Amino acid sequence: MALVEILLPAMGEGIIEATLISWMKNEGDTVNIDENLIEVATDKVNSEVPSTASGVLHKKLFGENDVMSVGKPFAIISTEGEETSAPAPKAEVKIETPKVDELVKQEVANIESTIAVKPVITNSEDRFYSPLVMNIAKEEGISQAELNCIAGTGQSGRVTKDDMLIYLQNRQKPVNQQVQILNKTNTDSKTENKTANPIAEKSTASIDFGQNVEVQKMDRMRKLIGEHMMKSVQTSPHVCSFVEADMTNIVTWRNKNKNKFKEKYGENLTFTPILIEAIAKGLIEFPMINSSVDGDTILLKKDINIGMAAALPDGNLIVPVIKNADMLNLLGLAKKVNDLGQRAKKNQLKPDEIQGGTYTMTNLGSFGNLFGTPIINQPQVAILGVGAIVKKPVVVESSEGDTIGIRSMMYLSHSYDHRVVDGMLGGTFVKRVAEILEGFDVNREI
Numbered sequence: 180m181a182l183v184e185i186l187l188p189a190m191g192e193g194i195i196e197a198t199l200i201s202w203m204k205n206e207g208d209t210v211n212i213d214e215n216l217i218e219v220a221t222d223k224v225n226s227e228v229p230s231t232a233s234g235v236l237h238k239k240l241f242g243e244n245d246v247m248s249v250g251k252p253f254a255i256i257s258t259e260g261e262e263t264s265a266p267a268p269k270a271e272v273k274i275e276t277p278k279v280d281e282l283v284k285q286e287v288a289n290i291e292s293t294i295a296v297k298p299v300i301t302n303s304e305d306r307f308y309s310p311l312v313m314n315i316a317k318e319e320g321i322s323q324a325e326l327n328c329i330a331g332t333g334q335s336g337r338v339t340k341d342d343m344l345i346y347l348q349n350r351q352k353p354v355n356q357q358v359q360i361l362n363k364t365n366t367d368s369k370t371e372n373k374t375a376n377p378i379a380e381k382s383t384a385s386i387d388f389g390q391n392v393e394v395q396k397m398d399r400m401r402k403l404i405g406e407h408m409m410k411s412v413q414t415s416p417h418v419c420s421f422v423e424a425d426m427t428n429i430v431t432w433r434n435k436n437k438n439k440f441k442e443k444y445g446e447n448l449t450f451t452p453i454l455i456e457a458i459a460k461g462l463i464e465f466p467m468i469n470s471s472v473d474g475d476t477i478l479l480k481k482d483i484n485i486g487m488a489a490a491l492p493d494g495n496l497i498v499p500v501i502k503n504a505d506m507l508n509l510l511g512l513a514k515k516v517n518d519l520g521q522r523a524k525k526n527q528l529k530p531d532e533i534q535g536g537t538y539t540m541t542n543l544g545s546f547g548n549l550f551g552t553p554i555i556n557q558p559q560v561a562i563l564g565v566g567a568i569v570k571k572p573v574v575v576e577s578s579e580g581d582t583i584g585i586r587s588m589m590y591l592s593h594s595y596d597h598r599v600v601d602g603m604l605g606g607t608f609v610k611r612v613a614e615i616l617e618g619f620d621v622n623r624e625i
Contacts, residue, residue: 184252234258415596424613452512459505471558486536550590564592
């Protein structure tokens with residue numbers, strides 16, 4: 180018999196911890212390798228974490244709503260035999276003496292003591308902190324006691340990112356001004372703190388909006404999206420350029436070949452892979468667009484990883500990423516687009532599949548919109564919105580003169596970070612993407 184630690188795997192670029200949402204197995208249950216053990220949430224996505232060993236779930240090291248660190252154990256599996264199929268577990272104890280129970284208990288105690296080392300900020304039974312709030316507290320040197328005194332305006336009195344920012348702005352002010360922000364969570368002192376804490380009073384007070392108003396709380400995903408969008412607007416000075424592209428050749432070619440494409444490859448041929456192909460070609464020509472900002476440093480990305488915003492059944496959005504899009508042909512792009520899109524709707528994306536994007540495309544046309552002003556997906560420096568393809572009369576230039584023709588037209592909306600991308604570069608890039616689309620070969624083989 181052996182004990183194997185199951186470690187929390189890497190959850191994507193920049194993610195160092197995750198919140199445990201629920202257990203899928205109970206202690207004593209049989210667990211197979213690659214069978215899901217827990218569901219976790221990060222500030223990016225919810226995902227399921229599989230077991231890296233087969234055996235019996237011996238010990239749960241965390242409970243629901245606990246925050247776990249990447250690379251640290253969250254469960255212990257007891258296995259049969261001297262070796263396990265788990266990849267290089269951090270700690271494994273082989274029991275070879277008759278006192279099995281005592282050794283097992285000792286090993287569990289050792290592991291638990293290792294996990295408990297120096298938790299700077301923790302959750303309590305009456306107070307839960309999101310990973311984002313805990314990270315802010317750690318970076319700003321806010322102690323556990325200090326954090327516990329910050330008034331929360333979120334659901335059930337939770338501390339939000341805005342609460343943290345307001346507190347930090349007033350942190351250096353005199354004590355008599357700080358009292359207006361702090362609200363100790365002790366139940367006995369709630370009444371006396373109402374006057375000194377207008378923020379908390381407003382959040383806990385029952386507000387009557389009238390009979391004709393339905394009050395809905397934001398779900399977790401909507402809150403995270405809101406925080407991400409606000410951060411982007413506050414970080415990047417947004418500029419947007421618009422170009423209209425003639426999609427007639429592409430529409431004609433797709434209508435002619437979509438059934439053949441489906442029969443030959445078993446994949447639906449949408450406009451999305453064609454658009455991503457054109458964007459990838461444009462990024463090769465304009466590498467500054469394929470970058471990010473770190474302070475006053477520009478990071479030029481050699482990999483072209485294009486994210487595509489996808490709508491979830493609950494109305495929220497997620498951005499799966501097509502890695503190395505410039506190295507895929509149209510079939511490869513179609514397979515990736517269809518696979519990621521289908522699994523996004525079923526909430527089956529892996530954390531790594533929504534990380535590492537260097538540029539993003541959002542399809543405004545899927546909602547019937549002609550154009551919009553998309554918000555940059557940080558830490559990228561630009562995003563392209565593609566509108567609905569609409570037939571309209573336009574001027575068609577030719578060597579024999581100008582005529583009026585019916586063409587399939589589409590607007591491209593390019594939002595970019597003016598710290599890095601000026602108007603000339605941002606406008607030239609989106610114009611180049613339009614030229615690539617308009618130059619599509621109608622005789623192209625599938």
